[in-house]
Amino acid sequence: MGVSNTLQTVTARPDPRAVLTLLKPVTWFPPMWAFTCGVISSGQPLSGRWSLLALGICLTGPLVCASSQAVNDWFDRHVDAINEPNRPIPSGRIPGNWGLIIAIAWTVLSFVAALPLGPLGVIAVSLALLFSWGYSAPPFRFKLNGWLGNAAVGFTYEGLAWVTGAALMLGGTSLPWPVWMAALMYSIGAHGIMTLNDFKAIEGDRRMGVGSLPVKLGEVPAAYVASAVMLMPQWVVLTMLLVLGKPWHALTIGVLMGVQLGIMRWFVQSPRDRALYLSAFGVPFSVAGMMVTAFALRGALGAGA
Secondary structure (H helix, E strand, O other): HHHHHHHHHHHOOOOOOHHHHHHOHOOOOOHHHHHHEEEEEOOOOOOHHHHHHHHHHHHHHHHHHHHHHHHHHHHHHHHHHHHOOOOOOOOOOOOHEEEEEEHHHHHHHHHHHHHHHHHHHHHHHHHHHHHHHHHHHOOOOOOOOOEEEHHHHHHHOOOOHHHHHHHHHHHOOOOHOOOOOOOOHHHHHHHHHHHHHHHHHHHHHHOOOOOHHHHHHHHHHHHHHHHHHHHHHHHHHHHHHHHOOHHHHHHHHHHHHHHHHHHHHHOOOHHHHHHHHHHHOHHHHHHHHHHHHHHHHHHHHHOOO
């Protein structure tokens, strides 16, 4: 009976719908958006470069980000068995070692797909893949430390994607300082956004030794930290846009921040219950600010479309 069960596990194939769930399409949006913002902020015309934009968006979302989600689910399968037992791996919908096989296959596919972008694209994708494995897999497993893990995700999902988009458009030449500053600030802001995701996993993280900020600091202090880390970088961006002579764009950022602040004041009163609400209804205003910033930089630094 034991041999039969083993053979069944080895030969079983995962349901394609379970594989799609494993790759978490809902998470692909942030790096795709950041890459697009980088392309726009470069100030370079898009005409004749639509294929570059399409390949970059495909790489950042359905390939690199998807591979990172598969890696994370595989190495988090024991934590997910507590926090989210219906996820594809702990539920058995992706049996045996198929989770690891998919993670490796998607990583290799991502690297190969980056080859047409040349050395710059290959280096950027390689860095993103290394960080995605380092975040989830031993011996590094950055996610065990909420400060380090969230920073790694923020700087790859947002900063690296933004800088890569701008650099590809500029042909590898040096980037203007406002592009670097925008990428850095929204990377830091992403740290706070990542912390919001940790509130739903407090119980499993605590039991499995994952030092997320809600576990390390407590729910309410972590909520204040997440809110501040989201807002302060946007204030820096607002100031930068004023320096660059873009007052209307700066005003728009300020209005978007005001909406977020209103939701955050409600969120910190009951963080675990309201983190999802802030993610769903507050974070989009920060994300909208990224595109506002990209178009402001495009107008300040370069040509029209």
